[in-house]
Amino acid sequence: MSEANASATRITPGNALRPEDIALLDTKPSDAVAQYALWLGDDALILAQRLGWWISRAPELEEDVALANIALDQIGHARSFLTYAGRAWDKTEDDLAYFRREPEFRSVHLVEQPNGDFARTIARQFVVALYQWELYSRLVGSSDPTLAAIAAKAVKEVDYHRDHSIQWILRLAQGTDESRRRMIAGLKLTWPYVEELFTDYPLVDELGDAGVRPSTLREPFDAAVRAILVEAELEPPEVPGSVGGGRLGRHSEHLGYIIAELQVLAREYPGASW
Amino acid sequence: MTTTAIDAGSRANHDDAGEQQFNELIAQDSRIEPRDWMPADYRKSLTRQISQHAHSEIIGMQPEANWITRAPSLKRKAVLMAKVQDEAGHGLYLYSAAETLGTPRDKMTEDLIAGKARYSSIFNYPVLTWADIGAIGWLVDGAAICNQVPLCRASYGPYGRAMVRICKEESFHQRQGFEILLELANGTPEQRAMAQDAVNRWYAPSLMMFGPPDEDSPNSQQSMLWNIKRFSNDELRSRFVGMMVEQVRALGLELPNKEVRFNEETGRWEHGPLDWNEFKEVLAGRGPCNAQRMERRREAHEEGAWVREAAAAYAEKQALKHAQAA
Numbered sequence: 009m010s011e012a013n014a015s016a017t018r019i020t021p022g023n024a025l026r027p028e029d030i031a032l033l034d035t036k037p038s039d040a041v042a043q044y045a046l047w048l049g050d051d052a053l054i055l056a057q058r059l060g061w062w063i064s065r066a067p068e069l070e071e072d073v074a075l076a077n078i079a080l081d082q083i084g085h086a087r088s089f090l091t092y093a094g095r096a097w098d099k100t101e102d103d104l105a106y107f108r109r110e111p112e113f114r115s116v117h118l119v120e121q122p123n124g125d126f127a128r129t130i131a132r133q134f135v136v137a138l139y140q141w142e143l144y145s146r147l148v149g150s151s152d153p154t155l156a157a158i159a160a161k162a163v164k165e166v167d168y169h170r171d172h173s174i175q176w177i178l179r180l181a182q183g184t185d186e187s188r189r190r191m192i193a194g195l196k197l198t199w200p201y202v203e204e205l206f207t208d209y210p211l212v213d214e215l216g217d218a219g220v221r222p223s224t225l226r227e228p229f230d231a232a233v234r235a236i237l238v239e240a241e242l243e244p245p246e247v248p249g250s251v252g253g254g255r256l257g258r259h260s261e262h263l264g265y266i267i268a269e270l271q272v273l274a275r276e277y278p279g280a281s282w
Numbered sequence: 283m284t285t286t287a288i289d290a291g292s293r294a295n296h297d298d299a300g301e302q303q304f305n306e307l308i309a310q311d312s313r314i315e316p317r318d319w320m321p322a323d324y325r326k327s328l329t330r331q332i333s334q335h336a337h338s339e340i341i342g343m344q345p346e347a348n349w350i351t352r353a354p355s356l357k358r359k360a361v362l363m364a365k366v367q368d369e370a371g372h373g374l375y376l377y378s379a380a381e382t383l384g385t386p387r388d389k390m391t392e393d394l395i396a397g398k399a400r401y402s403s404i405f406n407y408p409v410l411t412w413a414d415i416g417a418i419g420w421l422v423d424g425a426a427i428c429n430q431v432p433l434c435r436a437s438y439g440p441y442g443r444a445m446v447r448i449c450k451e452e453s454f455h456q457r458q459g460f461e462i463l464l465e466l467a468n469g470t471p472e473q474r475a476m477a478q479d480a481v482n483r484w485y486a487p488s489l490m491m492f493g494p495p496d497e498d499s500p501n502s503q504q505s506m507l508w509n510i511k512r513f514s515n516d517e518l519r520s521r522f523v524g525m526m527v528e529q530v531r532a533l534g535l536e537l538p539n540k541e542v543r544f545n546e547e548t549g550r551w552e553h554g555p556l557d558w559n560e561f562k563e564v565l566a567g568r569g570p571c572n573a574q575r576m577e578r579r580r581e582a583h584e585e586g587a588w589v590r591e592a593a594a595a596y597a598e599k600q601a602l603k604h605a606q607a608a
């Protein structure tokens with residue numbers, strides 16, 4: 009699509025919104041909405057960065073393809089959210105992804121967690137996908153039309169991520185003794201970072217109907233998780249929740265390494281275009 | 283093996299009607315399908331070629347995947363991820379095509395990991411800079427297209443059809459590689475130097491992707507008679523050089539070989555000598571990255587074993603459950 013066509017693009021349901029279209033919008037988000045877009049964009053970006061590692065290392069070729077698919081969807085969501093956030097401060101998606109420092113990121117600790125073995129990655133995927141599905145399926149009703157449009161595209165894709173992780177939870181939990189042991193261990197390592205997803209930081213009060221209040225997602229999320237764990241004959245892990253703080257820029261020790269790798273080339277050649 | 287199996291085997295090898303039909307199909311330039319009779323050597327040679335091709339797609343994911351986390355813009359990151367994903371898909375189509383000849387994918391994977399099967403030597407060179415990602419798309423995918431477009435008409439149906447799908451995607455890859463280089467060539471002096479350096483390093487290895495010169499390529503002849511291969515290694519290489527000459531001009535870069543020229547008499551593009559000793563060394567496993575690529579494939583395969591076992595065990599349990607419920 010040429011740029012001239014892109015500028016004429018209207019946000020309507022069924023008309024998938026691309027980051028290039030968002031960059032050309034007339035509307036600027038409020039500072040609060042832009043901050044909120046950073047939350048969601050950074051989650052997607054850091055998760056994509058983690059998942060990208062699996063491509064060429066997955067347990068079977070079909071999984072190289074599946075995990076690449078999920079990573080690609082997440083990078084797409086990240087690009088849309090970051091492009092929109094950047095409209096508030098005259099910054100591009102790449103300015104935000106490549107030239108912010110660690111404390112300026114707003115990702116949750118969950119997406120920063122290491123891949124570990126395949127079971128640990130699946131446990132993380134399971135939590136993220138179920139959470140994102142609950143979130144995006146409500147964000148489609150946002151009073152902010154751009155957020156609503158991004159969510160409308162994202163929720164369809166995340167529906168597949170949800171299905172992918174559930175299928176693997178069932179297979180690993182009920183496959184062999186080893187896979188069950190690993191699945192239980194993966195869930196246990198992941199569970200401390202669940203609570204942070206549902207914390208209402210003060211920004212939420214400034215969003216009005218533009219955003220979704222995280223705490224309202226807890227119940228439907230728990231119900232969905234419970235149903236799958238029952239089917240897989242697994243117990244929810246009993247581990248204390250971690251305090252989190254990613255939304256405030258207080259991250260896990262992992263994020264520094266992730267963004268070092270993400271940003272190295274762009275920062276070696278500041279001002280260059282690629 | 284029992285006596286009957288031997289009898290059946292030798293009968294199959296002397297299926298006169300089958301052989302006649304095979305020869306007719308080849309003479310008419312028609313397609314051979316999996317159920318058709320085919321000479322044992324045809325089957326063996328194709329299995330080797332298709333599985334090597336599949337292994338190349340899979341090993342070829344590694345050098346580019348190394349740059350996914352470092353891609354310098356989010357758009358380039360997405361494009362690169364999609365490309366590496368396409369290569370996994372190509373591997374899958376090709377393994378399926380090879381399976382129709384009777385060798386299961388597991389066996390082919392084991393041969394690769396045991397070092398018994400080959401893959402394209404090009405992937406044993408290191409990918410050192412971002413410009414290499416451009417040069418690989420432009421030169422390596424470009425050479426692959428020159429090699430593979432004629433394979434869309436290969437006499438073996440499943441192979442030809444797999445190649446049609448693959449070639450479409452490879453041409454996207456080539457264009458994306460070209461775009462990366464173009465952006466760099468028009469960028470800062472450092473970016474421009476990075477692009478030229480990558481072209482310098484990938485030029486000769488990509489020319490060698492077409493295989494040894496015709497006089498040193500003993501298998502090619504039979505492959506041409508069977509309508510698998512349509513053009514000789516040197517013919518394809520010369521055609522590729524011609525394309526590169528034109529495109530490198532559009533990039534504003536140079537090919538590192540000063541002897542590249544069009545020969546009016548033969549109507550072919552010529553180039554300076556290539557270091558076939560280096561080619562043989564890399565082929566023999568002594569390239570810069572052979573050990574690293576094999577190690578990574580082996581590691582992924584072995585560390586994934588428990589996952590594949592779990593999936594198989596689960597599928598079996600589910601099947602049993604359904605059988606009991608029925």
Ligand SMILES: [Fe+2]
Nearest residue numbers: 339368369372
């Ligand atoms: Fe390919």
Ligand SMILES: [Fe+2]
Nearest residue numbers: 369423452455
């Ligand atoms: Fe390719």
